[in-house]
Amino acid sequence: MSSNEKRGEAVDLSHHLSKVGQARQTSPLKGLHKYMGKPGLISLAGGLPNAAYFPFSSVSGNILAPDSFPLETDSRESSLSWFWRLFSRTDKERTSTFTVGKYSKHPGDLDLENGLQYGLATGQPKLNEIIREFVGKVFQPAYSNWTTLIHTGNTDAWSKTVQTILNPGDGLIVSEWTYPSAMAGAQPLGIIPVPIGMDSEGMSSISLRQTLSEWDESARGTPRPHVLYTVPIGQNPTGTTMGIRRKKEIYDICVEYGQPFFSPTFQDIIIVEDDPYYFLQQGKYIPKSDRVVDSATDDEAFIASLAPSYLKIDYQGRVIRLDTFSKTVCPGSRLGWFTCNPMFAERLERTAETSSQAPSGFTQIYVASLLLKWQYEGYLRWLKALRLQYKQRRDYFLDCFADEFHLQKKISSEGYTAGTHLYHASLKPRRSFVPLGEKDNAYSKPLFSFVPPSSGMFLWIELHLEEHPAFSSLGYKALEMKLWTEIAEAGVLFAPGAMFFAIPVEDDTLGYGHFRISFSNSTVSLLQKKLILV
Numbered sequence: 461m462s463s464n465e466k467r468g469e470a471v472d473l474s475h476h477l478s479k480v481g482q483a484r485q486t487s488p489l490k491g492l493h494k495y496m497g498k499p500g501l502i503s504l505a506g507g508l509p510n511a512a513y514f515p516f517s518s519v520s521g522n523i524l525a526p527d528s529f530p531l532e533t534d535s536r537e538s539s540l541s542w543f544w545r546l547f548s549r550t551d552k553e554r555t556s557t558f559t560v561g562k563y564s565k566h567p568g569d570l571d572l573e574n575g576l577q578y579g580l581a582t583g584q585p586k587l588n589e590i591i592r593e594f595v596g597k598v599f600q601p602a603y604s605n606w607t608t609l610i611h612t613g614n615t616d617a618w619s620k621t622v623q624t625i626l627n628p629g630d631g632l633i634v635s636e637w638t639y640p641s642a643m644a645g646a647q648p649l650g651i652i653p654v655p656i657g658m659d660s661e662g663m664s665s666i667s668l669r670q671t672l673s674e675w676d677e678s679a680r681g682t683p684r685p686h687v688l689y690t691v692p693i694g695q696n697p698t699g700t701t702m703g704i705r706r707k708k709e710i711y712d713i714c715v716e717y718g719q720p721f722f723s724p725t726f727q728d729i730i731i732v733e734d735d736p737y738y739f740l741q742q743g744k745y746i747p748k749s750d751r752v753v754d755s756a757t758d759d760e761a762f763i764a765s766l767a768p769s770y771l772k773i774d775y776q777g778r779v780i781r782l783d784t785f786s787k788t789v790c791p792g793s794r795l796g797w798f799t800c801n802p803m804f805a806e807r808l809e810r811t812a813e814t815s816s817q818a819p820s821g822f823t824q825i826y827v828a829s830l831l832l833k834w835q836y837e838g839y840l841r842w843l844k845a846l847r848l849q850y851k852q853r854r855d856y857f858l859d860c861f862a863d864e865f866h867l868q869k870k871i872s873s874e875g876y877t878a879g880t881h882l883y884h885a886s887l888k889p890r891r892s893f894v895p896l897g898e899k900d901n902a903y904s905k906p907l908f909s910f911v912p913p914s915s916g917m918f919l920w921i922e923l924h925l926e927e928h929p930a931f932s933s934l935g936y937k938a939l940e941m942k943l944w945t946e947i948a949e950a951g952v953l954f955a956p957g958a959m960f961f962a963i964p965v966e967d968d969t970l971g972y973g974h975f976r977i978s979f980s981n982s983t984v985s986l987l988q989k990k991l992i993l994v
């Protein structure tokens with residue numbers, strides 16, 4: 461939709477509210493807050509401590525320059541100089557400072573008097589303004605009355621969403637491989653994961669349609685699900701990136717199932733888009749020999765180069781998008797935001813009022829100060845470079861695989877790798893001279909396979925355990941765990957694959973083992989150690 465086209469408002473989706481979501485009342489004292497900003501008001505209502513007794517007279521910090529990391533990288537350099545640069549911290553950091561005092565000099569400025577006071581679950585107005593501008597320019601929601609609301613990170617946001625729109629016994633549509641913490645947040649509340657097959661773009665729309673159309677309530681023991689949880693970019697654990705076409709197909713299915721033809725009870729579907737890796741879209745892995753210099757583009761081209769969010773096609777307001785500063789600023793900030801329709805935002809605000817209230821005032825002040833200093837352009841500049849930094853890390857990791865193993869690239873037609881290049885890794889022959897005729901046998905059978913991740917922080921490898929002597933007696937899950945334990949004992953921790961299954965595997969003699977390996981936070985020596993062990 462072009463920015464000139466008139467956007468409609470969100471449709472009424474209140475039938476998705478859970479019993480708890482419906483029952484929440486405005487917290488009696490929080491309800492008074494709407495009067496607080498009124499000029500001249502004398503408030504004697506709340507238990508607000510007097511700001512004079514806050515022991516902080518100011519807070520300040522040093523902020524990196526938004527252009528601290530380069531916009532051009534050439535990871536073809538044969539020496540590892542770029543790599544050492546990537547990991548070295550010897551360069552002098554360019555910083556600027558900020559200070560926020562207890563009382564503001566100009567109306568609307570950040571201050572501690574308000575920033576460290578009890579606040580609304582909607583967050584500090586300055587931070588909200590910055591976030592709203594960012595969402596409008598970057599994600600470009602397709603309806604007019606979208607709302608943002610801050611939270612304390614996507615983990616918290618998901619937990620609040622579950623309480624607000626899911627009842628015990630409800631099904632939850634997820635990818636067959638999915639983020640285990642999200643499942644851990646929902647399953648104990650009686651939510652039943654409904655796994656959907658995947659391909660190289662993540663959740664398959666074909667598989668989704670099939671599951672919904674064949675839904676048998678009595679066999680499944682639950683009505684057709686009305687909530688879909690997805691990590692569309694840098695899918696955790698597989699590292700896939702979902703393009704706009706696939707998102708549109710899935711979105712349309714979610715709308716379509718609300719038509720009375722399918723169900724008189726409006727079983728349309730809400731999409732919860734958990735998207736922490738949105739700005740870590742790295743694109744295709746290009747082997748070292750074919751790689752060209754990477755350089756970032758201007759702001760509009762940068763935004764256009766990113767696979768759009770579901771918000772861009774959400775003309776009805778059926779997407780609850782979860783954003784976090786964890787991967788773009790720092791996880792310890794415990795700060796992020798929802799973008800959703802005003803009805804959900806209001807219910808989520810009520811949920812926050814009785815749990816987190818607002819995210820920490822310190823966090824809000826620090827992050828707002830950072831973004832005020834950098835401004836929108838500076839933050840985009842930071843994000844452009846950040847994606848290149850992680851791209852280099854991914855490339856280095858995979859280049860090491862290519863050096864250590866014989867990699868054979870094949871188009872895959874199966875499972876979550878379908879439709880993309882799958883790399884099979886086998887041992888390289890130890891001898892440099894291989895006699896004629898032995899050539900074909902020179903490499904071992906594949907030890908593991910992988911699809912280079914196109915976003916995020918993880919490499920997902922499939923272990924070929926079927927050749928292992930203990931495979932038939934142990935099954936692959938136990939064997940995966942045995943191998944994982946040995947590697948962990950040797951001092952390197954991967955994430956064992958079985959924990960990413962949406963539901964426990966029943967037949968342990970089929971399938972493959974997996975490891976999820978993070979390339980985001982390693983030191984050089986740890987990376988080398990990892991690669992030797994694999």
Ligand SMILES: Cc1ncc(COP(=O)(O)O)c(C=O)c1O
Nearest residue numbers: 613614615639691696734784786
């Ligand atoms: C898919 C997904 N969602 C949520 C989170 C947690 O985000 P936050 O730090 O904002 O709670 C992660 C972190 O690894 C993640 O991978």
